[in-house]
Amino acid sequence: MREGSQVPHYGARDPITKWPGIGPKRAQEFANLGVHTLEDLLGLWPHRHEDRRVMTPLDQVHEAELMTVQGIVQRAQYDRFRQILRIELSDGRGTLSVVFFHAAWLQRQLPTGQQVVLTGKVERRASQMTMVHPEVQTLKAGEPPLLGLVPIYPLSGSIRQGFLQRLMKEVVPRLAPQVADPVPVAIQERYELIGRAQAVLYQHFPPDLNLLEASRKRLVFDEFLRIALAVQVMHHVDPEVAGLVQNPDGPMVKAFLASLPFELTPGQQKAWETIQSDLREPRPMARLLQGDVGSGKTVVAILTMLAAVDAGHQAAFMAPTELLAEQQWQVLHRFLEPLGVPCALLTGRDKQKAAAHEALQQGTLPLVVGTQALIAERVGFSRLGVVVVDEQHRFGVKQRARLSLKGTYPDMLVMTATPIPRTLALTVYGDLDVSEITGLPPGRQPVETVHVTHERRKVAYTAVRQAVMRGEQAYVVCPLVQGDDENGGAKAAVDLARGMEKVPGWRIGLLHGKMSSGDKSEVMARFRAHEIDVLVATTIVEVGVDVPNATVMVVEDADRFGLAQLHQLRGRVGRGNKPAQCFLIADPRTEQARERLQAMVQYHEGIKLAEEDLRIRGPGEVLGMRQHGITGFQLANPVKDLAWLQEARQVAVKLVADDPHFAYPEHKLLWQWVRDALDDAMPSQVLH
Missing domain, CATH: 3.40.50.300 (P-loop containing nucleotide triphosphate hydrolases)
Structure with a gap:
């Protein structure tokens, strides 16, 4: 981007390509981050802020979790075999060794003579101080470094942190003052909230930690209030219009x-x-x-x-x-x-x-x-x-x-x-x-849940064979329908069913979403009639399927499923009065996956698993908020910020009760704000 580039005419809804230096390719990468307009760019909140308020001279560098230094690249060497880039940095007072992993692309950005600011962890390696895979800020001649509480943004494609930080440093101060504030002044004063324009500016570039927290408080309140108002509008019933009285004693x-x-x-x-x-x-x-x-x-x-x-x-x-x-x-x-x-x-x-x-x-x-x-x-x-x-x-x-x-x-x-x-x-x-x-019907027992590794998967299939020999039935659920998994290893229902059909002693059925409706209905009818012993399926059996004679559930590559899905799948067995088992086959590759499997083994109650899901994944994706027609949480966390959630909901209830049609002049911007959240969620006749 050119120094001092100008945008003579723009609006919040203008495409991001309106800004100089952002072409179609980069716009697509921004689209992957949910950014299509200049307004979206303002709402691309940092993941966190790095404290670069103190610059350490290289001759004073010591072991530390985080340190910021500035200097000139003296030498850069890339080890292709080990995929490690090593540079030597100097500031005239001292030198520092720096290593980057799997970062061949950085070699072009860090030639000899390049001035940089680095922030990262410092370790002592082979008697010399080494900074390990730091954040990089390259500087042009005479360009001041970005210091203070520096935003660290989510990235996509070839978009690099330094580019995004420089872009935001130009865009945010220019556009933030023009951000409309939909929340009435009386509400802002009651809850001691700073203005929305200030909050947007400080969320990207806070002068200090207090203003960063004030910014978050305002934006979290706004997220809760907007969603709460949208929900109130969707469920608001005109008190003057009577409903129908039913006859529960009929x-x-x-x-x-x-x-x-x-x-x-x-x-x-x-x-x-x-x-x-x-x-x-x-x-x-x-x-x-x-x-x-x-x-x-x-x-x-x-x-x-x-x-x-x-x-x-x-x-x-x-x-x-x-x-x-x-x-x-x-x-x-x-x-x-x-x-x-x-x-x-x-x-x-x-x-x-x-x-x-x-x-x-x-x-x-x-x-x-x-x-x-x-x-x-x-x-x-x-x-x-x-x-x-x-x-x-x-x-x-x-x-x-x-x-x-x-x-x-x-x-x-x-x-x-x-x-x-x-x-x-x-x-x-x-x-x-x-x-x-609450509670289960008489005779119903909790399903025993067992996590087994791929190495021990025979344990699960032995349980399936034993169930079939007892005259019972089983499900085997796979994450894929057919074909190879790009990431390797995941089981496909079609392939597994073919393999199981070659083993005598059980009748195998196959069910997946790519089958015609008629074929799916026929397979389920045969399974219910016990013409099929083992149903190999995808998550199409996740909800609603009720076969009381099914007592064993095997979930292949269970670490690929969310807690809600696993709980629903487990619920397909144990629907009669016979003991039931659910085997989760997985070698979890992430800590989150390990926690999900542990929760499934430990808890049987859905509400407890829902709470665990919220704790493990956070609020952003729980429940698939966008399926509800409203944007999910970005900064807000319903657990951490429960008090603000309740306050915002109370404000929303009162606002809609007092002014259900948003007719008051001070609510004009508020209504447009809510309308934007509802545009894709509601039929037009509800909104007009």
Whole structure:
């Protein structure tokens, strides 16, 4: 970039290529960092800051965790065999040896005579002080070094730290003062927050540690507030518009309860009592039902839907895939057929779609199970009273919102077997009331979980053979469908199934996402009918698959899966009254992977695993926040910053209650800010 380069005209939404020195290739590398506009560049927060406030002369260098020095390269030598670059640095008072690993590209940047500033760890090697793989800042003639609390940014492709630091040093001071501040002054004053423009500037280039913390406090509050406001808007119901009152004491509800071959567990009973109270009120229900795999959420969902049928309304049950929708329909059909309640399956490939559409519109079809096909424009309901969304984490806000538009504020029950730590549930689900089914049905036992290395994988497959000999069934889950893994070693379902078919004594089935819907349904039907002993599959069996005779689960390369996935996979076995085992085959290559496997062996409760997931991975990716239609956390941490999360949520609740349409002049920027977060999340008719 040229010294003193100017950008005569620009806007925050201008593409990053508007800035001199950034062409299409570099723009693509920035895109990998989520940076497309100049505004995005301002929000590319540093991972951390290195303290370069003290420059140490080379004749005073000593062993230390971190030290900053400046000098001129006297010599550079690259060892191609060992892939080590060694340079000798001098400042006229002393010299320092410096080594870089796997950094051949640096040789071009560090020729003899190049002036540099280095920050890194200093060790004593062979009686001389050596700086090991430091951060490098190359200086042009007369250019002052970047000192103080220096930002260290995430990188992509050929973008180097020095380039990004120099770019930010030009861009941030120029653009930060023009950052709009959407948060009303009264709120800023109440919580002693600095202005947003200041916060942006100081997050990149803080004059001191106190202002860095003040910057983080403001930006963390903003992240929480923006998401909390977005969620409040999505779930806000006009108090003047009445919902539908259901009938949880109706004849169908009573007949269903009487037909059950078991009593509701205390956990189910408690959840149902809470839901009954919601259904009796004209205020639309918005409830999240959490419960571990096998805890009996489906029975509670059926009760909720029958309460709508008893009130003369319709109910819709939405599952994330055709396979799961078909399985849930089979469960519902088995329960409801004896009661005389028609229940149709509506997915993208059903032959009876036209008849089902007409029956739904006329009101003669009380209950339907489907996928996202239920939110297609052509699907109409006569009087939709209850919506049940299964495995909520598979749906974005956009899909749920569209489905709710099919009725006049229907009661909504959102179910998940992937429990969410309450700190995150507060933010992601806003004002959804949360119920939890605790405990397992009578006779159900926790699944024994065993971690084995690849060297000992025979232990897992011996357990599979023994289960088959007992007349039981098993799953084997692989991370890949077919072919070689670029990183080497991962098992592919197709290849493993072929190999297992050559071994006599068991009947092998194969299931993966690339199969046609008809083939997938046929394989699952054969597995349920015990025409298949061992089902080799990908994570397509992660949720919803219910075969009580399956007692062994083997997960190949288990370190490649997240905790939520592993917990869901484990939940496919132990669904009957027989003891069950889950074998996790892995040689974990990272500390995070080791911790995940240890947590799976140690804990069986989903909520405990969710908390461990939050601790291990941090908040950025937990729950797949972008699936909810809103950006995940960048600086904020719901555990560390719980107090600010709660404060921001209280502010959001009050703001939306006092000014639901953001009509006050001081809320104009705030509404645009929230709109930006919601643009891709909501149907347009919700926002306008």
